[in-house]
Amino acid sequence: MNIRKLLLPLLLLLALPIHAEEACQPRGTGDLGIIIERETGSLQVVNTTQRKSLARLEGLGDLSHASAVFSRDARHAYIFGRDGGLTKVDVLCGKLVKRIMQGGNSIGGAISQDGSLIAVSNYEPGGVKIFSAEDLSLVADIPATPIAEGKNSKTVGLVDAPGQRFVFSLYDTGEIWLADLRQPDKPAIQKFTDIGVQPYDALITPDGRYYIAGLFGEDGLALLDLWHTDNKPQRILDHYGKGEEALPVYKMPHLEGWAVAGGRAFLPAVGHHEVLVADARDWQQQAKIKVHGQPVFVMARPDGRQLWVNFAFPDNDAIQVIDAETLQIIKTLKPGKGALHMEFTPRGEHVWVSVRDEDKVLVYDTETLEPLTELPVKKPSGIFFTSRAHQTGL
Amino acid sequence: MNIRKLLLPLLLLLALPIHAEEACQPRGTGDLGIIIERETGSLQVVNTTQRKSLARLEGLGDLSHASAVFSRDARHAYIFGRDGGLTKVDVLCGKLVKRIMQGGNSIGGAISQDGSLIAVSNYEPGGVKIFSAEDLSLVADIPATPIAEGKNSKTVGLVDAPGQRFVFSLYDTGEIWLADLRQPDKPAIQKFTDIGVQPYDALITPDGRYYIAGLFGEDGLALLDLWHTDNKPQRILDHYGKGEEALPVYKMPHLEGWAVAGGRAFLPAVGHHEVLVADARDWQQQAKIKVHGQPVFVMARPDGRQLWVNFAFPDNDAIQVIDAETLQIIKTLKPGKGALHMEFTPRGEHVWVSVRDEDKVLVYDTETLEPLTELPVKKPSGIFFTSRAHQTGL
Numbered sequence: 055m056n057i058r059k060l061l062l063p064l065l066l067l068l069a070l071p072i073h074a075e076e077a078c079q080p081r082g083t084g085d086l087g088i089i090i091e092r093e094t095g096s097l098q099v100v101n102t103t104q105r106k107s108l109a110r111l112e113g114l115g116d117l118s119h120a121s122a123v124f125s126r127d128a129r130h131a132y133i134f135g136r137d138g139g140l141t142k143v144d145v146l147c148g149k150l151v152k153r154i155m156q157g158g159n160s161i162g163g164a165i166s167q168d169g170s171l172i173a174v175s176n177y178e179p180g181g182v183k184i185f186s187a188e189d190l191s192l193v194a195d196i197p198a199t200p201i202a203e204g205k206n207s208k209t210v211g212l213v214d215a216p217g218q219r220f221v222f223s224l225y226d227t228g229e230i231w232l233a234d235l236r237q238p239d240k241p242a243i244q245k246f247t248d249i250g251v252q253p254y255d256a257l258i259t260p261d262g263r264y265y266i267a268g269l270f271g272e273d274g275l276a277l278l279d280l281w282h283t284d285n286k287p288q289r290i291l292d293h294y295g296k297g298e299e300a301l302p303v304y305k306m307p308h309l310e311g312w313a314v315a316g317g318r319a320f321l322p323a324v325g326h327h328e329v330l331v332a333d334a335r336d337w338q339q340q341a342k343i344k345v346h347g348q349p350v351f352v353m354a355r356p357d358g359r360q361l362w363v364n365f366a367f368p369d370n371d372a373i374q375v376i377d378a379e380t381l382q383i384i385k386t387l388k389p390g391k392g393a394l395h396m397e398f399t400p401r402g403e404h405v406w407v408s409v410r411d412e413d414k415v416l417v418y419d420t421e422t423l424e425p426l427t428e429l430p431v432k433k434p435s436g437i438f439f440t441s442r443a444h445q446t447g448l
Numbered sequence: 449m450n451i452r453k454l455l456l457p458l459l460l461l462l463a464l465p466i467h468a469e470e471a472c473q474p475r476g477t478g479d480l481g482i483i484i485e486r487e488t489g490s491l492q493v494v495n496t497t498q499r500k501s502l503a504r505l506e507g508l509g510d511l512s513h514a515s516a517v518f519s520r521d522a523r524h525a526y527i528f529g530r531d532g533g534l535t536k537v538d539v540l541c542g543k544l545v546k547r548i549m550q551g552g553n554s555i556g557g558a559i560s561q562d563g564s565l566i567a568v569s570n571y572e573p574g575g576v577k578i579f580s581a582e583d584l585s586l587v588a589d590i591p592a593t594p595i596a597e598g599k600n601s602k603t604v605g606l607v608d609a610p611g612q613r614f615v616f617s618l619y620d621t622g623e624i625w626l627a628d629l630r631q632p633d634k635p636a637i638q639k640f641t642d643i644g645v646q647p648y649d650a651l652i653t654p655d656g657r658y659y660i661a662g663l664f665g666e667d668g669l670a671l672l673d674l675w676h677t678d679n680k681p682q683r684i685l686d687h688y689g690k691g692e693e694a695l696p697v698y699k700m701p702h703l704e705g706w707a708v709a710g711g712r713a714f715l716p717a718v719g720h721h722e723v724l725v726a727d728a729r730d731w732q733q734q735a736k737i738k739v740h741g742q743p744v745f746v747m748a749r750p751d752g753r754q755l756w757v758n759f760a761f762p763d764n765d766a767i768q769v770i771d772a773e774t775l776q777i778i779k780t781l782k783p784g785k786g787a788l789h790m791e792f793t794p795r796g797e798h799v800w801v802s803v804r805d806e807d808k809v810l811v812y813d814t815e816t817l818e819p820l821t822e823l824p825v826k827k828p829s830g831i832f833f834t835s836r837a838h839q840t841g842l
Contacts, residue, residue: 080540083476084522084837085563103520103563126497126795128478128522146474167795169479169497216751216796217815262751263708281753281773316655317711317729335711357610357656357840359675379675400838401520401561402610421611443478444794444835446751 078147083128087439091432105427106305124443126169134163164214173220180206199227200422211256221254223267249276249287258447266415290337311408315358356402397437408434472541477522479636481833485513485826499821503542509533518837520563528557558608569616573704605650607841617661643670643681651717652841684731709752716743750796791831801826
């Protein structure tokens with residue numbers, strides 16, 4: 055009897071689960087990330103050590119302006135789609151875990167300090183919903199202030215803050231709300247009213263202390279000190295905004311596009327070809343830097359030595375690198391048309407740049423300022439690395 | 449013929465690799481860490497989400513004063529033992545990958561910005577050796593300045609800096625060396641001499657800009673600005689040191705025990721029951737905080753809101769928590785005898801505390817300041833979480 059012939063089918067059968075495991079090997083997740091492909095509702099999982107794509111996932115819905123946060127074990131990404139979709143992706147194994155439609159029109163989300171809760175900000179219906187990070191079940195619903203029959207204010211600028219808190223702004227009613235989720239099913243809300251007209255986006259400083267909301271309806275920004283929530287939000291940078299004699303605004307700068315480096319804040323001047331420099335202690339303006347176009351994102355290399363700036367149409371084929379100390383432009387790069395998103399590796403040696411209109415992502419060496427690698431990606435937009443798991447407000 | 453009898457040994461054989469795989473499941477590595485067990489040459493692998501121990505590894509040699517760095521994928525730890533041992537541990541699978549004896553008496557190490565190189569600082573023979581992070585093969589040997597026949601200066605205070613550089617100090621000859629490893633086998637060394645008498649330890653600020661060496665032989669510290677390496681190191685905090693009228697120094701404070709929070713530096717006052725506060729812009733002293741004993745580590749909660757301070761013998765059963773803004777002591781905790789090491793979770797909700805003489809690690813909630821979990825650990829010392837993979841100088 056030929057024992058080999060007898061065993062072959064059995065061996066093949068036994069080989070199957072081993073093969074399945076091979077598709078999801080044990081590996082470190084600290085050097086992984088995702089790139090959003092906005093027009094195809096898909097994303098790529100990438101490895102930042104090998105600088106290559108590991109997997110491609112489809113079926114994530116409308117991903118224009120999509121953003122993502124990561125679980126504290128750096129394995130799962132939570133993707134916030136424009137269509138109200140919330141998708142949990144297993145980045146390690148390259149597969150979709152769960153997808154829910156949680157609202158009609160959403161704009162960003164956040165993960166709680168301890169990683170147990172996912173918050174999503176909604177235009178329609180206006181408010182914030184809180185989900186379990188484990189299974190995406192609804193934990194709490196926080197409707198925003200009513201503005202008409204069956205209609206609540208849009209919520210924007212949602213971020214996480216230390217102490218298991220979330221902070222967000224109410225566009226229609228000019229409020230900032232601070233939600234304490236220490237008892238997840240009973241959110242305690244502190245409301246700050248009259249903070250300014252039409253807050254449209256916000257940021258939290260990397261230490262989680264200051265929440266700053268941009269105002270669409272007037273100049274200046276509203277600053278809430280989370281160490282002193284007995285005080286009302288104060289107005290800062292009174293000349294920041296659409297202003298007089300401004301150029302037409304092609305794209306409102308994202309406030310996540312601010313950078314704080316070396317005790318100074320760098321921010322895009324709305325409607326001007328300028329980056330503003332403010333003292334991060336008293337928020338007084340210190341300088342203006344003339345740049346190539348209307349800045350969208352102003353991002354600091356993680357060591358704070360350089361600022362990388364990209365621009366709105368028609369100048370969105372360029373990126374400028376600024377020395378954070380001398381405030382001089384070191385180099386103007388031309389990655390290609392639609393260079394709209396950048397993400398630094400956690401220790402800053404590389405930056406990944408989405409070049410939307412040329413279906414590619416370029417990886418630059420931040421010291422030589424030369425491209426190292428080009429990856430084919432369909433209409434790439436946001437790039438998010440797993441090291442965000444460990445940072446407040448990202 | 450009984451086919452089952454024939455197949456059984458084969459099935460068992462085939463089952464082995466499957467079983468081995470089961471011991472090392474795919475999982476995220478962002479919430480893992482290690483705790484050094486100093487007297488038994490062992491360590492425990494822990495999970496900071498579940499707050500439990502996952503594995504225990506032995507055979508790591510002399511681990512007194514051992515420290516660790518992590519690979520950029522947050523999977524492997526490199527452990528620097530006092531006996532010159534360098535051990536690569538697979539934290540994900542809980543196993544020892546490789547162990548070499550690289551020197552006779554070593555004190556700490558670092559990992560390069562890109563994660564490819566491991567540097568180890570040696571007393572004997574005095575100098576720094578550079579190894580491949582992949583297989584621990586020797587890449588470069590940097591002997592320190594000779595001080596006698598066949599003897600070189602001890603090297604201390606080794607850290608990584610942006611730009612694929614390492615910085616370290618020479619104890620016997622009063623130097624700081626800046627090693628550029630962009631060509632790994634041809635280190636380019638810039639030497640700063642006459643920096644002060646007997647530098648004994650050093651730190652690099654979280655942004656990777658300032659390297660600060662403590663001096664054993666005189667008061668004050670030497671500060672090197674890595675953005676301006678044409679300038680000589682300058683002397684700062686001239687009254688910092690053993691000083692006059694000081695108490696006997698029971699334990700030299702580690703300089704990694706400094707904290708920079710909210711634009712201020714907090715440092716242990718050598719030989720005094722005080723924490724010094726300096727302006728992190730000009731390094732001028734601003735205040736002194738009276739504390740329970742001689743401080744060893746002064747650590748900032750990641751959001752900079754609190755400072756946690758532990759103490760040298762005979763006060764090493766206590767930890768004090770200081771408000772970083774008011775500089776008031778909020779609470780004195782008594783975790784137990786030998787409370788010598790602390791590690792914050794990356795977003796600061798918890799801190800893990802080694803209590804050496806009571807064979808336990810306590811996990812505190814940093815908001816309530818109450819202990820949440822107690823883990824049995826044999827003579828615990830350093831605690832290191834994988835999120836360090838993404839931070840310069842850690």
